[in-house]
Amino acid sequence: MAKATLPILTNRADTLKYEDGIVQVLDRRKLPEVVTFVPCRTYEEVAQAIVDMVIQGGPPLAYAAGYGLTLAARQFKGLAPAAYKAALLEAHRRLRSTRPTAGDIHPLMDTGLALAYRAIEAGRDAEADLRAYVDGQIQAGDRAARLSGKYASELLVDGDRILTHCFAGAALNYMLYFAVEADKQIELICTETRPYLQGARLTAAQAREIGVPVTLVTDNMPGYLFYRGMITKYVTAADSITLDGHISNKIGTFQYAVVAHQFGVPFIVLGYDGPDPERPDAASIPIEERNPEEVFYARGVRTAVEGIKGYYPAFDITPPQYVSVIATERGLFSPWNIKQYFAAPDPGAGGAGGQPPR
Amino acid sequence: MAKATLPILTNRADTLKYEDGIVQVLDRRKLPEVVTFVPCRTYEEVAQAIVDMVIQGGPPLAYAAGYGLTLAARQFKGLAPAAYKAALLEAHRRLRSTRPTAGDIHPLMDTGLALAYRAIEAGRDAEADLRAYVDGQIQAGDRAARLSGKYASELLVDGDRILTHCFAGAALNYMLYFAVEADKQIELICTETRPYLQGARLTAAQAREIGVPVTLVTDNMPGYLFYRGMITKYVTAADSITLDGHISNKIGTFQYAVVAHQFGVPFIVLGYDGPDPERPDAASIPIEERNPEEVFYARGVRTAVEGIKGYYPAFDITPPQYVSVIATERGLFSPWNIKQYFAAPDPGAGGAGGQPPR
Secondary structure: OOOOOOOOOOOHHHOEEEEOOEEEEEOHHHOOOOOOEEEEOOHHHHHHHHHOOOOOOHHHHHHHHHHHHHHHHHHOOOOOHHHHHHHHHHHHHHHHOOOOOOOOHHHHHHHHHHHHHHHHHHOOOHHHHHHHHHHHHHHHHHHHHHHHHHHHHOOOOOOOEEEEOOOOOHHHHHHHHHHHHOOOOOEEEEEOOOOOOHHHHHHHHHHHHHOOOEEEEOOOOHHHHHHOOOOOEEEEEOOEEOOOOOEEEEOOHHHHHHHHHHOOOOEEEEEEOOOOOOOOOHHHOOOOEOOHHHHHEEOOEEOOOOOOEEOOEOEEEEOHHHOOEEEEOOEEEOHHHHHHHHHOOOOOOOOOOOOOOO | OOOOOOOOOOOHHHOEEEEOOEEEEEOHHHOOOOOOEEEEOOHHHHHHHHHOOOOOOHHHHHHHHHHHHHHHHHHOOOOOHHHHHHHHHHHHHHHHOOOOOOOOHHHHHHHHHHHHHHHHHHOOOHHHHHHHHHHHHHHHHHHHHHHHHHHHHOOOOOOOEEEEOOOOOHHHHHHHHHHHHOOOOOEEEEEOOOOOOHHHHHHHHHHHHHOOOEEEEOOOOHHHHHHOOOOOEEEEEOOEEOOOOOEEEEOOHHHHHHHHHHOOOOEEEEEEOOOOOOOOOHHHOOOOEOOHHHHHEEOOEEOOOOOOEEOOEOEEEEOHHHOOEEEEOOEEEOHHHHHHHHHOOOHHHOOOOOOOOO
């Protein structure tokens, strides 16, 4: 059995810490060269760190927002109950609206606020209750990432050349890790993922550390690689999965899915903890449009001429007809019956799912 | 009638000059901020300028190579006929192999070499004959660009939002120019075109100068724009057109063509002077693979982590089923009958084509 390493963006507790009065957020923008944390001392600083892409990816930014609300519960602890609740409601509004597309942040924030209200009403420590809740969410999220990656890895075979786009998070790390542990000979081809270059930096560095050969291409190249038969699987995460099987993910995911479909290459979505219960269809996914100025730069250097407009939709939507399979912590699902996820055994509930595989 | 401007990359004589003993090549890498010429005093310097992307685009780099051979004819003028021919043959080999994908360079260099041999055999000045030949090719190329752009512009309608990729050259400028002159309300959306950023720099600057509103997106975004119905036409050039209707163009052209096809958006190819007579099919197009290191940088700044591989195919191939129409100097052709181009009246021959439109 081959030996693989699990790199830093695998266990969320290594990248996000709640210390008394400070949320420490690993600065993903500086990875892999520099491992440094941005200390946030107010919920507003957490919100700003999320907006500024210090932390990225649906689950991680949801956990950061959860700790932000925990910090708010600490900041406003001295207030009378009504004012305390009002302050938390404002913190909830601010943190919840930092990044609109990813689905995880909304239920986590809503449940967190309800817990805090109940703690205040019962005279309990809202900060402690929130912290315990977010800690539990992170643990559950780590399990979802591991199982989602495990089930996806079982679809991989010797000789696979896997295209991935952006950074698909801990589940991608686990998928590659389990494949290497199982001695599968695979290669990863990653897009650089403009304008933030998550592929050229995060994905490439994580795969290299796991021990999977990585080849980098620019975002205009995957189509030709499909044409040449150089891609055998296409794998990404999803910032949101709707109940009717649409997935939203980093801008570009859709166009590669269309070409994969043309060439009969399966598109495997790392679905973590399944679809978003409150999102029935594509129309229910708000697509975040970021500052157009960001497309004019690469790592701080101006790449475009002056005097033009830019457009920066940060995510796109891929309809179910382009998705082959969604790998979740409860197993593999077709996008066409992803709603069955909710009826499947929950491996974390001690039910039929039993112990997570390793 | 609206007033439009024709910017610098329209007339090739503004960008490439043969002065006695020096080929002056406009440095496109520094446009639009700086207009400066790279002086080449030997054919090897011309070859290196082509390899280094000082000049880009199928026809322009063919003309530069032609002047490079002219320069060689000057360099080696003192040699005896056999040695002179051998030196020109070596210059021809070097210049002809600088960029393998674009189709124009090969016939131009082969005809140029034959002309030079005939001049040497007849005791005429090979440099003068070559210069006259290349001058004529540039004039003919300018006419092809103008007519190709003119015919493409006639396909545009009010409200068109045109996606383009890389820089489609003088024909694109003419297409936009004629559309503006005809008071058509159009917009251009251009991809930045990594790694060299021709779209973010050349295309964006040229369109801005012509007076067409330009929006820049990164190379992962067009798919979503098609999905949202934001693109009504897709227009690129072609570095090579085969006799069976395949087109080769800047890497990325193909993946956008596939998505355009999915959404029923027409793909208009600016075909200049038509297909390459010596290329019957896709297999006859060599795809240039450039130094993989180039995908790790943007404008000289490292964008990728260390310790990984890169891959840089510079062009891709789009089969005829994804091409709607090819606009050439002899009119519009389906890719399925592009061979008819050779039977169509030649507007430059004083025949049925008559005067070029304005």
